[in-house]
Amino acid sequence: MAMDIQEVERLIKQGLPDATVRIEDLRGDGDHYAAHVESPAFAGKTRIEQHQMVYKALGGRMGGALHALALRTSAPESA
Amino acid sequence: MTTMTSPVHERIAADIQDNDVVLYMKGTPVFPQCGFSAAVVQILSHLGVKFKGIDVLVDPSLRDGIKEFSNWPTIPQLYVKGEFVGGCDIVREMYESGELADFLRTKGVAANA
Numbered sequence: 001m002a003m004d005i006q007e008v009e010r011l012i013k014q015g016l017p018d019a020t021v022r023i024e025d026l027r028g029d030g031d032h033y034a035a036h037v038e039s040p041a042f043a044g045k046t047r048i049e050q051h052q053m054v055y056k057a058l059g060g061r062m063g064g065a066l067h068a069l070a071l072r073t074s075a076p077e078s079a
Numbered sequence: 080m081t082t083m084t085s086p087v088h089e090r091i092a093a094d095i096q097d098n099d100v101v102l103y104m105k106g107t108p109v110f111p112q113c114g115f116s117a118a119v120v121q122i123l124s125h126l127g128v129k130f131k132g133i134d135v136l137v138d139p140s141l142r143d144g145i146k147e148f149s150n151w152p153t154i155p156q157l158y159v160k161g162e163f164v165g166g167c168d169i170v171r172e173m174y175e176s177g178e179l180a181d182f183l184r185t186k187g188v189a190a191n192a
Contacts (some may be wrong), residue, residue, distance in 0.1 A: 048165055063153045071168045
């Protein structure tokens with residue numbers, strides 16, 4: 001049920017190519033991650049929409065193969 | 080929002096219309112079965128917000144149905160006055176910034192500062 005941290009990052013960047021992605025493995029078990037995703041694509045979107053964009057990039061793995069991903073999203077200040 | 084085609088979607092639509100604050104969660108407010116659900120219960124309790132907790136674990140069709148309804152892949156999910164507010168991360172972020180209490184009051188729901 002676990003997912004590799006590089007795989008999580010790769011999928012997010014594939015879906016949101018201009019995003020800056022920082023991921024932490026919270027427990028070192030490959031199953032509980034925290035991600036901060038910053039992307040100009042988030043400008044003008046609600047938090048819900050921003051998170052949905054990341055979930056979409058993860059292609060349905062969220063809640064399945066990827067059990068716990070604490071997500072924080074933002075648009076760059078200058079955007 | 081998804082079109083009302085299935086009975087479970089109709090039930091969700093009725094629940095979020097009949098109750099000001101609804102939390103779809105794993106377990107009950109007294110005995111949450113998941114840390115993320117527990118965290119949202121704790122935040123709502125801390126704000127003194129009355130809410131209806133709906134345990135998705137007792138009904139697999141509801142567990143899947145709410146994910147489709149909200150287009151959101153995880154539980155818990157918080158609804159206020161029929162509007163989807165978010166999951167654990169968003170609720171926590173809004174709580175920490177004070178935004179959640181403001182939002183609830185804007186919606187006419189009593190909440191402590």
